[in-house]
Amino acid sequence: MHSVVCIKQVPDSAQIRVHPVTNTIMRQGVPAIINPYDLFALEEALRLKDRFGGTVTVITMGPPMAEVALRKCLSFGADDAILVSDRAFAGADTLATSCALASAINKIRENMPVDLIFTGKQTIDGDTAQVGPGIAKRLDYQLLTYVSAIREIDHDNREIVVERRAEGGVQVLRTKLPCLITMLEGTNEMRYADMDDMFRAARYPLKLWDRVAAGIENPDVVGLKGSPTVVGKVFAPKPRNKRAEIVETIDNDPKNLAATLLAKVFTQHPKLEREIARLAK
Amino acid sequence: MNEPVKKPARKKVEVDPRFVNYKHVWVFIEAERGVVHPVSWELLGEGRKLADSLGVELAGVVMGPPGERTRAICGEAFHYGADLCYLVRDEALHDYRNEPYTKALTELVNTYQPEILMLGASTLGRDLAGSVATTLATGLVADCTELVIEAESRNLASTRPTFGGSLLCTIMTQRHRPQMATVRPRVMAMPEPDTSRTGRIVEHTVTFVESSIITKVLEYIPDNLQDKPQLAFADIIVAGGRGLKKQENFQLVWDLAKVLGAEVGASRPIVQAGWAELDRQVGQSGKTVRPKLYIAAGISGAIQHRVGMDGADVIIAINNDANAPIFDFAHYGIVGNAMQILPALTDAFRAQIAQARKAG
Ligand SMILES: Cc1cc2nc3c(=O)[nH]c(=O)nc-3n(C[C@H](O)[C@H](O)[C@H](O)COP(=O)(O)OP(=O)(O)OC[C@H]3O[C@@H](n4cnc5c(N)ncnc54)[C@H](O)[C@@H]3O)c2cc1C
Numbered sequence: 001m002h003s004v005v006c007i008k009q010v011p012d013s014a015q016i017r018v019h020p021v022t023n024t025i026m027r028q029g030v031p032a033i034i035n036p037y038d039l040f041a042l043e044e045a046l047r048l049k050d051r052f053g054g055t056v057t058v059i060t061m062g063p064p065m066a067e068v069a070l071r072k073c074l075s076f077g078a079d080d081a082i083l084v085s086d087r088a089f090a091g092a093d094t095l096a097t098s099c100a101l102a103s104a105i106n107k108i109r110e111n112m113p114v115d116l117i118f119t120g121k122q123t124i125d126g127d128t129a130q131v132g133p134g135i136a137k138r139l140d141y142q143l144l145t146y147v148s149a150i151r152e153i154d155h156d157n158r159e160i161v162v163e164r165r166a167e168g169g170v171q172v173l174r175t176k177l178p179c180l181i182t183m184l185e186g187t188n189e190m191r192y193a194d195m196d197d198m199f200r201a202a203r204y205p206l207k208l209w210d211r212v213a214a215g216i217e218n219p220d221v222v223g224l225k226g227s228p229t230v231v232g233k234v235f236a237p238k239p240r241n242k243r244a245e246i247v248e249t250i251d252n253d254p255k256n257l258a259a260t261l262l263a264k265v266f267t268q269h270p271k272l273e274r275e276i277a278r279l280a281k
Numbered sequence: 282m283n284e285p286v287k288k289p290a291r292k293k294v295e296v297d298p299r300f301v302n303y304k305h306v307w308v309f310i311e312a313e314r315g316v317v318h319p320v321s322w323e324l325l326g327e328g329r330k331l332a333d334s335l336g337v338e339l340a341g342v343v344m345g346p347p348g349e350r351t352r353a354i355c356g357e358a359f360h361y362g363a364d365l366c367y368l369v370r371d372e373a374l375h376d377y378r379n380e381p382y383t384k385a386l387t388e389l390v391n392t393y394q395p396e397i398l399m400l401g402a403s404t405l406g407r408d409l410a411g412s413v414a415t416t417l418a419t420g421l422v423a424d425c426t427e428l429v430i431e432a433e434s435r436n437l438a439s440t441r442p443t444f445g446g447s448l449l450c451t452i453m454t455q456r457h458r459p460q461m462a463t464v465r466p467r468v469m470a471m472p473e474p475d476t477s478r479t480g481r482i483v484e485h486t487v488t489f490v491e492s493s494i495i496t497k498v499l500e501y502i503p504d505n506l507q508d509k510p511q512l513a514f515a516d517i518i519v520a521g522g523r524g525l526k527k528q529e530n531f532q533l534v535w536d537l538a539k540v541l542g543a544e545v546g547a548s549r550p551i552v553q554a555g556w557a558e559l560d561r562q563v564g565q566s567g568k569t570v571r572p573k574l575y576i577a578a579g580i581s582g583a584i585q586h587r588v589g590m591d592g593a594d595v596i597i598a599i600n601n602d603a604n605a606p607i608f609d610f611a612h613y614g615i616v617g618n619a620m621q622i623l624p625a626l627t628d629a630f631r632a633q634i635a636q637a638r639k640a641g
Pocket of ligand 1: 012013124445521522523524525547548549550551562563564565566567568578579580581582583584585586589599600601602605617618619620
């Protein structure tokens with residue numbers, strides 16, 4: 001069985017600061033990490049390999065420094081890694097990104113059929129959850145988003161049964177391989193890298209594919225040119241112009257603070273008091 | 282990637298002659314087992330404004346199994362502002378599955394050509410929107426928080442958070458139609474339904490061959506509504522964060538919530554520590570909430586938390602650090618130890634409620 005896992009190197013958005021004057025992102029010193037949701041996808045692919053054998057290939061579209069993320073995946077146990085990198089990809093939106101990745105996966109398929117493609121449910125920088133569906137549509141793979149568990153795989157009939165998070169419940173779906181799965185978070189913890197894999201990962205000759213190697217003849221379908229969406233203004237959210245009214249009492253005793261707060265809130269929001277009386281049982 | 286890219290100043294855009302036939306604003310009405318997701322009504326409220334400012338009609342797109350229930354959803358859509366509904370009924374659309382829904386929506390778009398198509402950023406909406414945008418090769422902007430029509434170009438300007446909410450960016454789809462956007466539940470206000478409104482139904486037939494639809498639904502396990510937290514629609518939420526320090530202390534949040542008849546929310550570290558279920562996480566990677574009252578105890582107010590809750594009407598923050606970011610956007614604050622303030626608040630609310638009840 002051959003799984004391809006799509007990952008992305010992202011800035012650790014918890015550590016991003018916005019410049020107070022220029023409203024631009026201050027990326028300096030912000031560590032790059034593997035999109036945390038992608039690790040659930042990678043772990044799931046590795047578990048399938050543990051159970052059924054086969055190969056796990058990781059792939060990313062990104063700048064040359066994304067190599068670090070791929071080597072990390074190799075150290076967790078991925079077998080092969082491909083970095084799809086070209087200046088022509090710069091400025092890609094989700095449609096153009098799915099074009100580049102789908103095309104590269106198509107190339108991978110020429111050497112070895114791909115049974116499963118995994119992605120995380122979304123990235124933490126873009127947050128769109130659109131690239132997975134885009135790849136599936138382009139390759140005409142069945143799409144299973146927000147998968148929380150793979151129940152079974154029937155190799156003889158090339159069938160897979162998964163649990164998928166829906167809005168009001170869980171759908172149990174059966175489909176045929178090949179398919180694309182976007183993995184939900186919290187389904188499995190990423191394993192630790194073992195020493196041998198870490199050494200192998202450091203030395204591994206990962207593949208570097210430019211646009212042409214990734215099988216994209218027309219440069220206009222990728223990058224900024226291949227992106228229907230255009231980013232205009234980028235700005236910081238408006239700060240609320242008033243800071244919280246801090247409630248204080250002379251003694252700052254919790255009981256008095258609580259009473260003072262309630263009196264204040266209910267005077268200024270009389271409707272809220274009625275609402276609370278209604279809701280409280 | 283949807284990353285902000287530095288672009289030269291925008292030129293004045295003319296309406297592309299290829300798009301003259303693309304008219305109207307559409308909202309995909311999401312129904313699971315005959316129950317409409319409220320985000321669809323919120324989107325109709327927003328869609329009404331867009332349609333009015335373009336001077337075009339607002340349509341709902343309703344899909345589902347044959348039968349009266351699916352048709353009845355159109356009637357509800359009229360109450361919430363739709364002028365007409367496109368209705369597709371077929372056995373293949375009984376449960377949501379990507380393949381038949383993508384096929385039906387793509388076909389409707391190609392036939393009737395809307396200029397704007399909006400879906401909820403729910404698990405269903407995101408699954409469908411990403412697929413349909415790819416098959417139509419058009420732009421899709423996820424998780425918009427503001428949608429406006431640019432006067433001179435008639436283009437849709439969609440504003441969305443990026444980099445985990447630390448920045449906003451405005452995105453346009455100028456050279457493709459339809460312009461697609463998803464919006465999270467509870468981000469737009471729920472419109473007042475007007476039960477006297479009606480509209481036209483355009484029933485459209487799509488041909489499905491069940492045997493060639495590859496994915497099958499074996500089972501559907503509904504969340505037990507009694508047990509599942511319904512944070513998105515709670516009127517009052519009491520939420521706790523890492524400032525509560527120990528799992529036992531999280532009980533204080535439950536105690537106050539119980540007195541208030543409120544839902545319990547949590548910041549991400551609490552969920553990761555296993556003190557609360559994932560469904561209780563408020564924020565960028567959790568739920569967006571819009572309660573009348575949000576009480577945050579021991580929560581710093583990181584941007585990823587803030588984007589999920591700062592639509593609350595009244596925010597009360599309890600934090601022992603007077604410089605915690607949450608005080609920059611809460612309405613009321615107590616600087617103090619949450620382990621002492623929470624029980625005091627619980628008592629004070631209990632007394633207040635008892636008094637209000639006595640007064641009738
Ligand atoms: C991609 C991404 C997505 C994320 N998504 C979310 C999300 O959806 N929701 C979310 O909440 N977070 C999210 N986060 C995490 C977020 O960045 C913060 O780390 C998190 O919100 C902090 O939680 P906290 O305020 O409970 O904890 P802390 O930041 O540790 O803050 C604890 C606060 O408690 C106060 N405190 C300490 N002791 C006491 C006391 N005795 N009494 C009163 N106050 C006290 C402290 O002063 C401090 O302000 C996300 C992060 C990333 C990178």
